Amino acid sequence: MNRQWILKERPTGMVGPQHFELRTSPVGTPAAGEVLVRTTLLSLDPANRAWMAPSPTYKAPVLPGEMMHGFAMGEVLESKAEGFAKGDLVDGMIGWQDHAVMKASDLTKRDRRHRPEHLMGVLGVTGLTAYHGLLDVGMPKAGETVLVSAAAGAVGSIVGQIAKIKGCRVVGTAGGPEKCAWLTRDLGFDAAVDYKAGNVRRALREACPNGVDVYFDNTGGEVLNVALFLMNLKGRVVCCGNLSQYNAEKPEPGPAAVPGLLVVKRLRMEGFIVMDFADQQAKAVAELAGWLAAGKIKAAEDIVEGFENAPRALAELFQGRNRGKLLVRV
Amino acid sequence: MNRQWILKERPTGMVGPQHFELRTSPVGTPAAGEVLVRTTLLSLDPANRAWMAPSPTYKAPVLPGEMMHGFAMGEVLESKAEGFAKGDLVDGMIGWQDHAVMKASDLTKRDRRHRPEHLMGVLGVTGLTAYHGLLDVGMPKAGETVLVSAAAGAVGSIVGQIAKIKGCRVVGTAGGPEKCAWLTRDLGFDAAVDYKAGNVRRALREACPNGVDVYFDNTGGEVLNVALFLMNLKGRVVCCGNLSQYNAEKPEPGPAAVPGLLVVKRLRMEGFIVMDFADQQAKAVAELAGWLAAGKIKAAEDIVEGFENAPRALAELFQGRNRGKLLVRV
Numbered sequence: 078m079n080r081q082w083i084l085k086e087r088p089t090g091m092v093g094p095q096h097f098e099l100r101t102s103p104v105g106t107p108a109a110g111e112v113l114v115r116t117t118l119l120s121l122d123p124a125n126r127a128w129m130a131p132s133p134t135y136k137a138p139v140l141p142g143e144m145m146h147g148f149a150m151g152e153v154l155e156s157k158a159e160g161f162a163k164g165d166l167v168d169g170m171i172g173w174q175d176h177a178v179m180k181a182s183d184l185t186k187r188d189r190r191h192r193p194e195h196l197m198g199v200l201g202v203t204g205l206t207a208y209h210g211l212l213d214v215g216m217p218k219a220g221e222t223v224l225v226s227a228a229a230g231a232v233g234s235i236v237g238q239i240a241k242i243k244g245c246r247v248v249g250t251a252g253g254p255e256k257c258a259w260l261t262r263d264l265g266f267d268a269a270v271d272y273k274a275g276n277v278r279r280a281l282r283e284a285c286p287n288g289v290d291v292y293f294d295n296t297g298g299e300v301l302n303v304a305l306f307l308m309n310l311k312g313r314v315v316c317c318g319n320l321s322q323y324n325a326e327k328p329e330p331g332p333a334a335v336p337g338l339l340v341v342k343r344l345r346m347e348g349f350i351v352m353d354f355a356d357q358q359a360k361a362v363a364e365l366a367g368w369l370a371a372g373k374i375k376a377a378e379d380i381v382e383g384f385e386n387a388p389r390a391l392a393e394l395f396q397g398r399n400r401g402k403l404l405v406r407v
Numbered sequence: 408m409n410r411q412w413i414l415k416e417r418p419t420g421m422v423g424p425q426h427f428e429l430r431t432s433p434v435g436t437p438a439a440g441e442v443l444v445r446t447t448l449l450s451l452d453p454a455n456r457a458w459m460a461p462s463p464t465y466k467a468p469v470l471p472g473e474m475m476h477g478f479a480m481g482e483v484l485e486s487k488a489e490g491f492a493k494g495d496l497v498d499g500m501i502g503w504q505d506h507a508v509m510k511a512s513d514l515t516k517r518d519r520r521h522r523p524e525h526l527m528g529v530l531g532v533t534g535l536t537a538y539h540g541l542l543d544v545g546m547p548k549a550g551e552t553v554l555v556s557a558a559a560g561a562v563g564s565i566v567g568q569i570a571k572i573k574g575c576r577v578v579g580t581a582g583g584p585e586k587c588a589w590l591t592r593d594l595g596f597d598a599a600v601d602y603k604a605g606n607v608r609r610a611l612r613e614a615c616p617n618g619v620d621v622y623f624d625n626t627g628g629e630v631l632n633v634a635l636f637l638m639n640l641k642g643r644v645v646c647c648g649n650l651s652q653y654n655a656e657k658p659e660p661g662p663a664a665v666p667g668l669l670v671v672k673r674l675r676m677e678g679f680i681v682m683d684f685a686d687q688q689a690k691a692v693a694e695l696a697g698w699l700a701a702g703k704i705k706a707a708e709d710i711v712e713g714f715e716n717a718p719r720a721l722a723e724l725f726q727g728r729n730r731g732k733l734l735v736r737v
Contacts (some may be wrong), residue, residue, distance in 0.1 A: 134671045135671050135672075294666060297665075297666045297667065301666060302661075314666075316666040316669040316670045317670065318670060319666055319667045319670065322667065328663055328667075329663075330660030330661060330663055331632075331660060331661030331662040331663045331664065331665040331666075332661040332665060332666075333658055333659075333660055333661045334661065335627075335661040335662060335665050335676070336624055336627045336631060336644075336646040336649055336661075336662075336676070336678065337627065337649045337652065337658075338678075339646040339676060339677070339678035340646045340647065340648060340649065340678035340679070340680065341463075341464045341465050341678070342465075342678065343465075343677075343678045343679050343680060343683060344677070344678050345675065345676070345677040345678075346665070346666070346669060346675070346676045346677070347669070347673075347674070347675040347676070347677075348666065348668075348669035348670035348671070348672065348673045348674050348675075349670070349673050350670065350673060353673060
């Protein structure tokens with residue numbers, strides 16, 4: 078039997094297990110061009126929550142009664158598609174289910190020489206988001222200051238490490254002293270600011286004595302507004318996510334510094350999603366794999382065991398419990 | 408004697424004549440490297456108001472007791488500087504005074520073959536702001552929709568006309584039916600929306616049936632927020648000014664669509680000021696002069712006679728009385 082997590086009702090505030098229900102149905106059979114996949118790792122990402130909102134994002138929202146959408150990795154159990162064979166490692170929008178019959182064209186074959194957890198993190202969507210967002214949108218130069226919010230998260234932790242490779246001063250925000258210590262001690266950040274400790278503006282000003290040239294924004298909210306005041310002339314704000322708002326019952330007002338400070342300081346704020354850079358994926362994965370092999374990037378994964386725990390793990394993502402990439406092992 | 412308008416006190420809300428006082432002092436004498444200039448045209452711009460705010464912009468604020476800052480044109484009366492001669496036409500940050508002793512290096516000689524009013528408008532800072540902001544920051548392509556706010560103003564009226572030259576569908580916002588009619592009837596805009604008539608969101612949606620690819624933002628405020636919802640994927644928001652907020656006693660919250668919609672639609676919002684493009688000025692002025700001579704751009708000027716009327720004219724700028732470039736003839 079196939080197990081699926083169904084969105085029972087649309088959350089209006091913090092998402093939790095009460096919004097999901099488990100449903101079982103027979104495992105399907107692949108038709109021509111399709112494969113049967115057994116899910117092995119489920120990726121939990123802040124975007125999952127955004128997809129539950131009524132307003133469409135870059136993809137259609139998940140509707141109540143539908144299986145929860147999600148990026149995942151799996152192993153091909155049976156193939157009716159050319160180029161795919163039993164045992165192949167694949168990833169794609171498999172959804173929250175432990176078996177899936179999918180069009181092979183909606184899946185990507187991955188390289189078994191890498192660890193599956195790495196393929197779902199630093200060598201997957203997460204790492205590519207950090208790589209393209211920082212390098213192609215943020216365009217940091219050596220010696221510049223790069224600030225990243227949610228720096229202990231999956232994307233943020235990679236952003237900071239790539240910025241260090243590029244010779245930047247790197248400052249991150251995270252929730253709590255343990256995460257902050259992890260950033261500076263284990264990941265090589267130059268400074269970390271605990272946004273829960275109060276007076277974020279002052280703490281960030283002290284951590285960024287030369288201002289901020291690139292702000293990689295995973296959160297929106299207060300850190301974004303403060304960052305705009307710290308930006309240097311011609312600074313770049315990479316808009317990657319709005320984590321602080323996804324569970325808000327009532328959205329906060331936007332940053333008061335927009336558009337005034339954008340003009341005065343000639344700032345560029347630019348949103349992106351990783352699919353925009355799909356044509357450069359092979360090169361980017363190769364470079365990330367090189368840094369990983371050379372020990373220049375540490376891959377941090379936070380793995381929750383058991384498909385049945387996916388809804389709880391998603392709630393915990395927004396409570397800030399994880400460090401690095403949050404995965405569910407199915 | 409030299410007359411100067413002095414900022415008497417910093418306005419907290421709408422600026423008016425009560426914030427200025429006239430002071431007279433002897434006309435100075437140029438030293439080596441300096442020239443004596445008689446002011447002929449004073450440029451009134453929304454930025455004048457921003458310079459009175461306590462927070463610095465791209466230049467130091469005007470302090471109470473100081474002469475009001477302002478861009479102006481004048482004629483050289485006496486020169487002690489190489490390359491400058493009596494009778495030369497010059498412009499620069501002369502300030503609100505009818506005579507000035509200035510370093511020649513702070514002035515630009517202008518071409519007498521053009522009308523002085525054009526040199527202060529479409530062939531000056533105003534036209535260059537429209538030109539570089541639209542073409543170098545907004546990067547419109549033929550067939551795209553360009554929306555511009557404060558479209559009946561100095562910069563907006565040129566932005567719209569350049570966008571038409573580039574083959575775009577052009578929509579402007581302005582205050583009142585007369586200005587809107589002027590935009591579509593005289594300046595060739597495809598549509599105009601009266602932001603004072605209510606339901607701006609609906610009116611803009613109807614005026615932009617294919618969405619907005621480039622939004623040239625002179626105003627911030629409501630039009631910016633609505634525009635963000637109308638932007639197409641990969642749209643560009645050119646941040647030129649924040650007219651709706653310069654006289655606000657309490658700044659409005661920022662646009663709620665930032666940063667969420669920037670991510671979802673991969674938008675770029677970018678601020679600029681015309682000085683950033685100083686190295687391209689000659690080419691840009693030549694192109695603008697060509698369009699003007701060919702009748703592809705109409706220069707609109709609103710000229711107030713008399714230096715003594717400068718404070719009143721500035722207040723009227725924010726009451727939306729002018730069409731096109733507001734100048735004071737000294």
